[in-house]
Amino acid sequence: MTQRLDERRPGGGIVLTNISKTFVTNTVLHDVSLTFRPGTVTGVLGENGAGKSTLFKVLAGIHEPDAGGRLEVDGVEAPLPLTPTSSAELGFAFVHQDLGLAGSLSVTENVFVGAMLRKHGLIDWKAQAAKVRELLGRLGVDVDPSTPVQELTQSEKAVVAIARAIYARGRASSALLVLDEPTANLTGAERDRLFDAMRAAAATGTAIAFCTHRLDEVLTATEQVIVLRDGRVVMDAPTSSISGEKELARHILGRDLDTYFPERTSRAVDGAAPILRVEDLTGAGVEGFSLEIRPGEIVGLTGLAGAGHDTVPDLILGAVPARRGTVKVDGRTIRASSPTTTTTAGIAVLPADRKRRSGIMSASIAENLTLASLRRFARRGLIDHRAERSSVVAAMEHFDVRPLGDPDRALQTLSGGNQQKVLIAKWASRDGVKCLILHEPTQGVDVGAKRTILEHVARMAADGVAILIVSSEHEELSHLCDRVLIMRGGELRREMRGSGAKQITEQCYVAA
Numbered sequence: 001m002t003q004r005l006d007e008r009r010p011g012g013g014i015v016l017t018n019i020s021k022t023f024v025t026n027t028v029l030h031d032v033s034l035t036f037r038p039g040t041v042t043g044v045l046g047e048n049g050a051g052k053s054t055l056f057k058v059l060a061g062i063h064e065p066d067a068g069g070r071l072e073v074d075g076v077e078a079p080l081p082l083t084p085t086s087s088a089e090l091g092f093a094f095v096h097q098d099l100g101l102a103g104s105l106s107v108t109e110n111v112f113v114g115a116m117l118r119k120h121g122l123i124d125w126k127a128q129a130a131k132v133r134e135l136l137g138r139l140g141v142d143v144d145p146s147t148p149v150q151e152l153t154q155s156e157k158a159v160v161a162i163a164r165a166i167y168a169r170g171r172a173s174s175a176l177l178v179l180d181e182p183t184a185n186l187t188g189a190e191r192d193r194l195f196d197a198m199r200a201a202a203a204t205g206t207a208i209a210f211c212t213h214r215l216d217e218v219l220t221a222t223e224q225v226i227v228l229r230d231g232r233v234v235m236d237a238p239t240s241s242i243s244g245e246k247e248l249a250r251h252i253l254g255r256d257l258d259t260y261f262p263e264r265t266s267r268a269v270d271g272a273a274p275i276l277r278v279e280d281l282t283g284a285g286v287e288g289f290s291l292e293i294r295p296g297e298i299v300g301l302t303g304l305a306g307a308g309h310d311t312v313p314d315l316i317l318g319a320v321p322a323r324r325g326t327v328k329v330d331g332r333t334i335r336a337s338s339p340t341t342t343t344t345a346g347i348a349v350l351p352a353d354r355k356r357r358s359g360i361m362s363a364s365i366a367e368n369l370t371l372a373s374l375r376r377f378a379r380r381g382l383i384d385h386r387a388e389r390s391s392v393v394a395a396m397e398h399f400d401v402r403p404l405g406d407p408d409r410a411l412q413t414l415s416g417g418n419q420q421k422v423l424i425a426k427w428a429s430r431d432g433v434k435c436l437i438l439h440e441p442t443q444g445v446d447v448g449a450k451r452t453i454l455e456h457v458a459r460m461a462a463d464g465v466a467i468l469i470v471s472s473e474h475e476e477l478s479h480l481c482d483r484v485l486i487m488r489g490g491e492l493r494r495e496m497r498g499s500g501a502k503q504i505t506e507q508c509y510v511a512a
């Protein structure tokens with residue numbers, strides 16, 4: 001492999017020819033041919049389940065492609081299938097959405113994990129710190145290498161993850177850096193810093209594959225766009241030739257999407273008693289948080305990273321203990337000390353951490369969908385499996401969970417966005433939900449699915465459910481919410497109502 005690397009022709013890039021991948025009988029990549037060019041940021045787009053992650057897993061040596069495909073790196077053929085080791089030797093580096101950093105360890109420890117620099121057998125902390133400063137400096141970030149990663153901003157964390165990925169094994173740069181939705185939960189200024197780091201990495205000759213569902217980002221941060229649909233490349237064009245988001249959405253979905261957000265047809269009734277009343281909730285960095293939501297009302301909660309809004313759902317749910325404060329549903333105080341009591345009282349919470357907290361990845365779609373509502377299908381002490389089945393199929397159809405018609409598939413075999421659709425459907429189809437708290441509900445979902453999810457949220461509100469959306473997507477909040485609350489430093493700082501809520505921008509967080 002090393003000899004082959006020496007033979008590389010700089011500038012050739014990563015050329016994939018006729019890459020296909022079949023899981024048992026399901027072919028999810030069909031003869032994919034494309035090039036990732038050195039020094040170029042290429043946006044890789046596609047609806048949920050289009051095959052993006054599968055393609056990257058082939059390049060990471062996790063999935064074995066079908067026979068017949070070819071891979072060239074800078075003019076040299078790389079034998080397929082790759083293994084994780086041969087992928088790393090080719091200089092392929094990957095940063096996933098969760099970044100994979102250890103929060104309690106320092107920046108240096110995270111960057112050098114598994115490959116500490118040594119001098120006379122001892123870890124050379126001084127040399128490591130100097131190296132980390134240099135690497136981060138090249139990516140435009142200046143942080144003290146001894147800082148625990150949990151104290152960094154979101155964009156700084158992302159840059160540390162990038163530094164670790166591209167400079168692993170002492171490389172000066174990597175051939176290909178794949179960034180899989182690294183901007184989820186980042187607000188505007190933070191996102192811009194990450195884009196600067198991305199450009200700095202590209203300037204060293206690295207080819208960058210940037211995967212995102214945010215179309216505005218594609219237009220600002222990429223030079224080339226590749227769209228996959230049903231495992232096939234349906235667009236491969238310079239970003240400068242694309243007229244706008246609508247054109248991108250058409251290629252992604254294979255149809256026109258007139259509006260990205262649903263119209264609200266109902267509003268909360270003035271004067272109705274609140275369903276959810278939170279008073280003086282305090283704990284885990286949140287101070288004196290109070291909130292009332294009436295039936296049919298949609299309230300947004302947001303702020304810059306670390307403002308405290310991220311912790312509020314867990315405090316209400318009781319998953320994080322509060323030092324003081326009360327939570328009432330329909331006027332009755334619930335002991336917010338356990339998620340079970342909160343759920344029984346009629347509060348449903350969709351946590352942001354899909355993999356670990358929201359669903360059971362090894363269980364089937366059907367099990368995940370009906371777990372929260374098995375009682376609905378009980379007939380004289382027995383479960384009516386036929387009714388359960390048809391309800392699952394209807395929910396899958398409604399939320400366009402793909403592949404359709406296979407409710408027995410394990411949740412973990414679905415693409416990330418399709419997992420999210422299942423988990424939203426789980427709460428949306430549950431009886432007895434009076435208050436729904438959604439934390440980053442549209443993370444990882446494509447433009448079409450986003451509309452479907454928000455439409456359903458609006459419909460639940462129309463049915464009288466009180467809804468709290470905790471989100472970093474200000475556009476989503478401004479279209480859907482009756483009121484948007486902005487937190488800063490653990491406290492509620494500002495409330496924007498009515499037409500004011502429609503005008504929420506990034507600037508509002510900063511000024512809160």
Ligand SMILES: Nc1ncnc2c1ncn2[C@@H]1O[C@H](COP(=O)(O)OP(=O)(O)OP(=O)(O)O)[C@@H](O)[C@H]1O
Pocket residue numbers: 023028046047048049050051052053054055402403413414415416417418444
């Ligand atoms: N291990 C697996 N076993 C069976 N099918 C799989 C497996 N992994 C992925 N798939 C299927 O491959 C298809 C492509 O999934 P993939 O995760 O590549 O989509 P994606 O474009 O990354 O979607 P998203 O935007 O939702 O992340 C999906 O239909 C998915 O169900």
